[in-house]
Amino acid sequence: MSIRIIPKEEIQIQDVVDRIHHGELIAIPTETVYGLAADAMNDRALKKIFRLKNRPENHPLIIHIAPPKKEADVSLFWESQLSRWSSDVPPQAIALAKAFWPGPLTIILKKSRDVSDLVTGGQNTVGIRAPRHELTIQILQALDSGLAAPSANRYGRISPTTAQDVFDEFESVIGEETLTILDGGPCLVGIESTILDLSRLDEVGPVILRPGMITSDDILTIIGREIATDRHSEIRHSGGVLGHYAPQTLLESKKTELMNDADFMSNKIGIVTFGNMEELQKKWSTKLVDWYPLPQDPNVVAQNLYGLLRELDKKGYQKIVFDQLPDHSIWSGIQDRLSRAIYGSGQH
Ligand code: TXA
Ligand code: MG
Secondary structure (H helix, E strand, O other): OEEEEEOHHHOOHHHHHHHHHOOOEEEEOOOOOOEEEEEOOOHHHHHHHHHHHOOOOOOOOEEEOOOOOOOOOHHHHHHHHHHHHEEEOOHHHHHHHHHHOOOOEEEEEEEOOOOOHHHHOOOOEEEEEOOOOHHHHHHHHHOOOOEEOOEOOOOOOOOOOOHHHHHHHHHHHOOOOEEEEEOOOOOOOOOOOEEEEOOOHHHHOOEEEEOOOOOHHHHHHHHOOOOEEOOOOOOOOHHHOOOOOOOOOOEEEOOHHHOOHHHOOOOOEEEEEOOOHHHHHHHOOOOOEEEEEOOOOHHHHHHHHHHHHHHHHOOOOOOEEEOOOOOOHHHHHHHHHHHHHHHHOOOO
């Protein structure tokens, strides 16, 4: 068994590339969350991902590809890169790649013939994105393939946003496997990429399968077409699995301004609030509660969301209450993860 974190300053790109060519698993930093990566062209390596995550083999993986080096013609570059993995690259995909890649957007396209069934989950589409993290970009640019990578957590658990989270996740289940975790620091976006399905453009138009920090409004600005949101798709994606990011402690959402006596409990609870902490502490000074501030900036909330949920879950609270989030598209990715966490919480 071997699982280890390599500190940033000790990472050697060629060594990592060699390991990937040998079919090893590498945990890579991205701007969203850490990924559990393997060569997208190597079925033996891909199988290791499913085994280690304990993930059903019919759940498709995202292929991570390199962005162009500075001197390249960007449109031509994306066209040729996407054509490696997709048999049908619509102009909207190129426009979105130019606008948002490298960045937290995954685009679903019709797959090309040689994409492995392990990547597609046996479906006729493939998910692709170019992540924005300098280290991972260097690896992808040195690799003559793509990296298939789901989030580096065990199936059904909160995604990791630090190298240590990945270590903690797999240390007890690593068995005979080898996992090298590249420490690229904490993830800057903090929740997984927006997933946009462009594989059914003619029939249903563009569809968001998983909201993220690139919003439907951002996408609309580039492709000028109304975007649908599809929570009940027959297509397999983690958006379809409610309760996917579940803490063990019971989690609720409630406007903390409107809390009353009955919301407090016999044991300590944790409350995450947009409200004024001093006033709240004073108002509820007799209650068993720890207060946590919720920043107004959705980017900051997303960046810290999973870390906060992990931290709160370790405190042994009777329950955790999360303030109600604003009803605006920039919050929809965060709302989505929170709703899932609430749905699956307290069941362990
Ligand atoms: O930000 C992210 O997207 C991170 C980082 C590591 O890139 N990755 C990630 O992967 O969140 P994962 O596997 O945990 O979630 C990707 C979701 C899965 O629910 C998968 O089912 C869906 O994307 N997906 C992948 N390919 C798909 C396809 N062809 N059609 C529909 N959904 C797809
Ligand atoms: Mg995941």
